Amino acid sequence: MTPTPFVPGIDAAFLGVTDPQPHLDFYCGQLGFSVSERGLIPAAEAAALWGDGVGDTAVTVLSAAGSPHGRVVLLTVxxxxxxxxxxxxxxxxxxxxxxxxxxxxxxxELTAAGYEWATPPATWEVPLGEKLVTVTEGFCCAPEGTDVVFVEPASPRGTAAWEADPARAYTELTSVVCHVPDVDAEVGFWGPDGWGLSLWYDVSFSSPGLEEMAELPAGTTMRLAFLAGPETARIEVTRVENRTTGVDRRGQQRTGVDLGHSGWLVRTADLDAALERATERGGTVISGPLRGPQILSGGGRVAVVETPNGIRVTVREGGR
Known part of the structure; x- marks a missing residue:
């Protein structure tokens, strides 16, 4: 019998925004998300959770076809x-x-609506065992520094939004991506020996299509580990293996303070046990456990954890 994971997937990605409206135009107007909840986290509660520099924080929760996971949470910063x-x-x-x-x-359609893409969609191949799996995707520049990756799947994995409404053009978030210096440590934190997600694959490969789509130098070797639980969104952990490139943005991706993709929200049935496992696997508890805000945790207990690579995760106990 497979053990129950501490977390079933990523409930939501936090996006820092200055004005929710351009994001509502994009995620709701273009992608078919809906506002499922709105509220305000008072400065004292927000700062206790996410640290100095956080004030009164307006929260707008966006869901696709009512999915309780794979959501987008706008935090006005x-x-x-x-x-x-x-x-x-x-x-x-x-x-x-x-x-x-x-x-x-x-x-x-999105280009005509004024949304820039880093490159046009491209197709690339990733080796999984003895098979080559074809992926077609493209990077769209959403408002205020968020990269949205659209994936046209050759064989889609289950998504709550398409199960609820098969005619939808877009799903909930199917995965969230972090690029880290130490893939092994991140996989150890989230994987079977950590918070219990399954490691679906962990491969290193090169692909001209990926280089074209992701604007990477020719001959780049990318490592990609894919971790999944019973619910979307899943986690993609990546690293460029054979060259030094890119910059470190982790110091400018503080939940509740900075713009753009700046955190993840997960839930667990046992917060104390989850925090203990997190520290065992090289993570750091940044705040909590404490009583959380009503809008994101129903007033239950929450904590903030930093993974071994400095990826900040807000953890809530219970609920959906």
């Missing part, structure tokens, strides 16, 4: 900060991924 989009090879949070029915149509 102080004005200022970088709106530069991270590159695939930059350390820290990189893209948020979702499936699309027709990526070429999405490219045309």
């Amino acid at each position: 102080p004005s200022g900060g970088s709106t530069e989009h991270p590159h695939t090879a930059d350390h820290g949070f990189v893209g948020i991924d979702l499936y699309v029915r027709d990526i070429q149509a999405s490219h045309r």
Whole structure:
């Protein structure tokens, strides 16, 4: 019998925003997400959770077809900060991924609506055992420094949004991506010996299609580890193996302070045990356990953990 993981997947990606409206135009107006919850976290509660520099924080939760996971959470942060989009090879949070029915149509429609793509969609291959799996995807530059990766899957894995509404063009977030210096440590933290996600694959490969789509130098070797639980979103951990490239953005990706992709939200049935396992696997408890905000935790207990590579995760106990 497979043990129950401490976390079943990524409930949500946190995006820092100065004004929610351009993001509502993009995620709701273009991608079909809906506002499922709105609220305010008072400065004292927000700062206790996420640290200095966090003020009163307006929260807007976006869901696809009502999915309770794979969500987008907009956190209104102080004005200022970088709106530069991270590159695939930059350390820290990189893209948020979702499936699309027709990526070429999405490219045309979103480009016509004024959303820039880093490159047009491209197809590349990743070796899984003795098979080559074909992936077609493209990077779209969403508002205020967030990279959205649209994936047209050859064989889609289950998603809550497409199960609820098979006619939808877009799903909930199917995965979130971080690029880290130490893949083994990150896999150890999230994987079977850590928080219990399954390691679906861990491969190193080169692909001209990936280099074209992700704007990587020719001959780049990319390591990609894919971790999954019973719910979306899953986790992609990446590293450029054979060269030094990119910059370290982790210091400018603070939840509740900085713009763009700046944190993940997960839930667990046993917060104390999850925090103990996190420290055993090289993580650091940054705050908590403490009573959390009503809007994101229902007032239950929460904590913030930093993974061995400095990826910040807000952990809530219980709920959906």
